[in-house]
Amino acid sequence: MDDFIAARSQMALSLGFHIIYSCIGMVMPVFMAISHYKWIKTKDPVYKNITIAWSKGVAIFFATGAVSGTMLSFELGLLWPGFMKHAGPIFGMPFSLEGVAFFIEAIALGFFLYGWNRLNTWFHWVTGIVVGISGIASGILVVSANSWMNSPSGFDFVNGKYLNIDPLKAMFNEAWFSESLHMTIAAFSATGFAVAGIHALMIYRNRNVHFHSKAFKIAIIFGAAAAILQPFSGDISAKGAAKRQPAKLAAMEAYFHTQPYSPLVIGGIPDTVAKRVNYGLEIPGLLSFLVHDNFKQQVNGLDKIPFKDQPPVAVTHYAFQIMVGFGMLMMLIGVLYFVALWKKKSWFDKGWFLKMFIYVTPAGFIALEAGWTVTEVGRQPWIIQGVMRTSEAVTPMPGIQYSFYLFTFIYFTLSIFVIFLLKRQIQMVPKLYDR
Amino acid sequence: MLYVVILFLFAAITLYFLLGGADFGAGIIELFTSTDNKHRTRKTSYQAIGPIWEANHMWLIITVVILFVGFPTIYSEMCIYLHIPLLIMLMGIIARGTAFAFRNYDAIKDEKTQGFYNHMFVYSSFVTPMFLGIIAGSALSGQIDPNARNFADAYIFSWLNWFSVSVGLFTVALCGFLAAIYLVGECPEVYDVKRFIRKAKAMNIAAVILGALVFVASGIEKVHLANWIFGNMISLAAVIAATLSLVLLWFIISDSKNKQWIRVLAAFQVSMILISVGHTRFPRFVIFKDGSSMSLLTDHATGKSIDDLGIGLLVGSLFILPALGYLYYSFKKKAPGQIADDH
Numbered sequence: 186m187d188d189f190i191a192a193r194s195q196m197a198l199s200l201g202f203h204i205i206y207s208c209i210g211m212v213m214p215v216f217m218a219i220s221h222y223k224w225i226k227t228k229d230p231v232y233k234n235i236t237i238a239w240s241k242g243v244a245i246f247f248a249t250g251a252v253s254g255t256m257l258s259f260e261l262g263l264l265w266p267g268f269m270k271h272a273g274p275i276f277g278m279p280f281s282l283e284g285v286a287f288f289i290e291a292i293a294l295g296f297f298l299y300g301w302n303r304l305n306t307w308f309h310w311v312t313g314i315v316v317g318i319s320g321i322a323s324g325i326l327v328v329s330a331n332s333w334m335n336s337p338s339g340f341d342f343v344n345g346k347y348l349n350i351d352p353l354k355a356m357f358n359e360a361w362f363s364e365s366l367h368m369t370i371a372a373f374s375a376t377g378f379a380v381a382g383i384h385a386l387m388i389y390r391n392r393n394v395h396f397h398s399k400a401f402k403i404a405i406i407f408g409a410a411a412a413i414l415q416p417f418s419g420d421i422s423a424k425g426a427a428k429r430q431p432a433k434l435a436a437m438e439a440y441f442h443t444q445p446y447s448p449l450v451i452g453g454i455p456d457t458v459a460k461r462v463n464y465g466l467e468i469p470g471l472l473s474f475l476v477h478d479n480f481k482q483q484v485n486g487l488d489k490i491p492f493k494d495q496p497p498v499a500v501t502h503y504a505f506q507i508m509v510g511f512g513m514l515m516m517l518i519g520v521l522y523f524v525a526l527w528k529k530k531s532w533f534d535k536g537w538f539l540k541m542f543i544y545v546t547p548a549g550f551i552a553l554e555a556g557w558t559v560t561e562v563g564r565q566p567w568i569i570q571g572v573m574r575t576s577e578a579v580t581p582m583p584g585i586q587y588s589f590y591l592f593t594f595i596y597f598t599l600s601i602f603v604i605f606l607l608k609r610q611i612q613m614v615p616k617l618y619d620r
Numbered sequence: 621m622l623y624v625v626i627l628f629l630f631a632a633i634t635l636y637f638l639l640g641g642a643d644f645g646a647g648i649i650e651l652f653t654s655t656d657n658k659h660r661t662r663k664t665s666y667q668a669i670g671p672i673w674e675a676n677h678m679w680l681i682i683t684v685v686i687l688f689v690g691f692p693t694i695y696s697e698m699c700i701y702l703h704i705p706l707l708i709m710l711m712g713i714i715a716r717g718t719a720f721a722f723r724n725y726d727a728i729k730d731e732k733t734q735g736f737y738n739h740m741f742v743y744s745s746f747v748t749p750m751f752l753g754i755i756a757g758s759a760l761s762g763q764i765d766p767n768a769r770n771f772a773d774a775y776i777f778s779w780l781n782w783f784s785v786s787v788g789l790f791t792v793a794l795c796g797f798l799a800a801i802y803l804v805g806e807c808p809e810v811y812d813v814k815r816f817i818r819k820a821k822a823m824n825i826a827a828v829i830l831g832a833l834v835f836v837a838s839g840i841e842k843v844h845l846a847n848w849i850f851g852n853m854i855s856l857a858a859v860i861a862a863t864l865s866l867v868l869l870w871f872i873i874s875d876s877k878n879k880q881w882i883r884v885l886a887a888f889q890v891s892m893i894l895i896s897v898g899h900t901r902f903p904r905f906v907i908f909k910d911g912s913s914m915s916l917l918t919d920h921a922t923g924k925s926i927d928d929l930g931i932g933l934l935v936g937s938l939f940i941l942p943a944l945g946y947l948y949y950s951f952k953k954k955a956p957g958q959i960a961d962d963h
Contacts, residue, residue, distance in 0.1 A: 254681075277925065
């Protein structure tokens with residue numbers, strides 16, 4: 186394997202796993218705090234049990250998220266020293282602040298996990314809230330660092346030199362809001378659906394139905410609401426990409442030829458040699474409408490971009506289709522949930538209704554991974570859009586493929602462990618929490 | 621503002637060494653505990669580090685962030701030439717962090733899986749500080765060679781040399797020493813107190829021997845460590861202060877009333893060692909084979925990045941330090957032994 190491809194694969198793998206751990210680690214504390222609040226208010230012990238059960242999940246995911254995040258902070262330098270040498274001082278601001286937020290999260294988590302029966306009830310509750318808030322803040326900060334790579338600002342690039350650096354301007358680059366918003370909502374919908382799906386499975390199997398029903402409800406309300414909001418934030422993101430990264434947008438849509446009444450292509454197999462999409466469903470004018478709010482105005486296609494500056498079209502297009510597809514599915518199920526909640530309470534006892542949530546347990550995370558694939562692959566061949574190529578940033582050390590194999594092994598083992606531990610947590614619910 | 625950032629960098633490294641080190645040390649102590657007592661050690665260290673271990677390791681993140689924002693050339697050069705030891709250290713961090721979390725949060729505590737987590741925990745607790753020491757040693761050893769022509773010279777002998785490895789072992793002994801001293805104050809039973817005092821003494825002897833080995837190795841590798849340290853007043857004074865505090869520590873360690881004092885002395889001793897070495901080479905952070913070096917005073921990011929980083933660190937510490945202080949306070953004022961079965 187080529188060193189450059191190995192370095193990219195290792196980075197993709199590390200990010201891919203870290204994203205799952207960290208999303209769960211930042212959203213679960215919010216669920217935990219809601220359930221904790223309900224316990225304090227209603228004194229119904231089932232809420233306390235849910236809080237404790239979830240807090241153990243949070244501890245596991247926080248630990249794996251923290252170590253995989255530590256790895257990433259080193260991998261940025263280990264794999265991309267050429268990038269970090271120049272980018273570090275420019276986009277370091279959100280990372281420094283993230284360090285602070287993460288530190289606060291670790292402190293608050295220490296209080297929360299070990300604070301049962303030792304701290305004042307409300308102080309204890311607040312520490313849980315702080316875990317959630319600082320976790321979300323960390324996520325937003327890291328994503329804004331990534332958004333700088335898509336929409337670099339806060340410096341002048343003159344003759345290969347990075348001058349007049351302004352870290353605050355770099356942090357609040359044009360893409361930071363849309364990207365952070367999209368990601369935060371995605372974290373809620375993915376985690377909400379995943380957690381709800383597991384509890385739905387337990388209800389379906391008729392185990393501790395009271396416990397799991399309450400847990401299901403907290404998780405799915407967040408998941409469903411986020412899934413319904415997500416398309417709106419996606420629209421903001423796509424308009425931003427059209428403006429700042431036309432190559433990315435064109436690759437997402439596999440849109441080769443610039444034309445008025447630009448069509449939206451759904452599905453299909455892009456043929457990059459013949460520059461067309463086979464078997465896709467083409468809706469004329471829809472892409473124009475989504476980008477410019479009118480059906481006629483043309484959107485720039487891949488033909489406007491020099492070949493050497495184009496991202497891999499097929500991967501970006503497929504990933505985008507997967508993200509949108511699963512996103513729509515979740516939105517639909519989210520709507521059905523609210524219909525059930527307000528009008529059709531009887532659905533909750535129906536097998537098909539529960540099965541639906543069981544089947545979509547991983548959907549949010551699939552969409553999330555696909556979305557990150559769009560962001561990262563769609564930015565190629567650039568590591569800093571329009572400024573530095575990924576190939577200029579890679580480490581000179583040969584033999585990166587061995588490090589890639591090692592990381593692959595570690596991440597898969599780690600994930601198997603996490604799944605194993607969660608399974609045992611769930612298995613023990615009747616013993617620990619049925620009193 | 622540059623000096624503020626440098627101060628934070630040294631503070632973060634020192635705190636990581638003291639707090640993270642004591643934390644690694646808990647695993648090292650467990651590794652060197654007889655099978656009969658392993659369970660007791662495990663219980664004590666869980667109570668002692670459970671609530672605070674995640675926070676202790678944040679100092680490493682702070683260190684890395686300061687390096688890549690404030691001193692990007694230093695960070696990227698270290699990442700290139702010390703890729704392999706950094707990678708091994710990362711493996712250690714992963715194995716250790718997850719093993720500690722897994723063994724406490726596995727809902728079913730059967731012997732087989734717990735045994736597996738324990739193994740993972742103790743060995744990674746040894747390997748991680750060892751490689752942290754190797755990395756620190758390599759930065760000073762002058763074996764990093766940007767002009768190297770082959771893989772081994774550039775990426776292996778940059779860190780695999782007698783000096784770096786002996787610094788690694790020395791670091792392990794210091795971590796074990798810090799942990800033993802820390803645990804002395806954490807256990808309610810006299811039996812354990814005596815055990816940890818013995819461990820502290822053993823680790824201290826090991827540290828002194830390995831410290832001597834560092835000097836021997838520096839001779840082999842032609843690192844002029846003795847000249848550096850004994851050649852300037854501040855480093856010399858720091859070494860003498862460390863030695864005196866060591867003598868004092870041995871005198872008072874057996875008296876259980878001195879729990880807080882021995883901690884202060886141990887922390888003082890280790891900080892003095894860091895100050896001694898840090899001062900002698902300051903502002904050089906990485907020294908290359910051809911004698912050139914990268915300096916904190918010249919190889920830093922330009923104006924505004926440093927200013928903003930300094931402000932960020934100052935403001936951040938306003939949030940972090942009180943919260944961290946309260947965390948330590950909250951879990952120290954209660955009698956040890958309460959944490960174990962609460963949840």
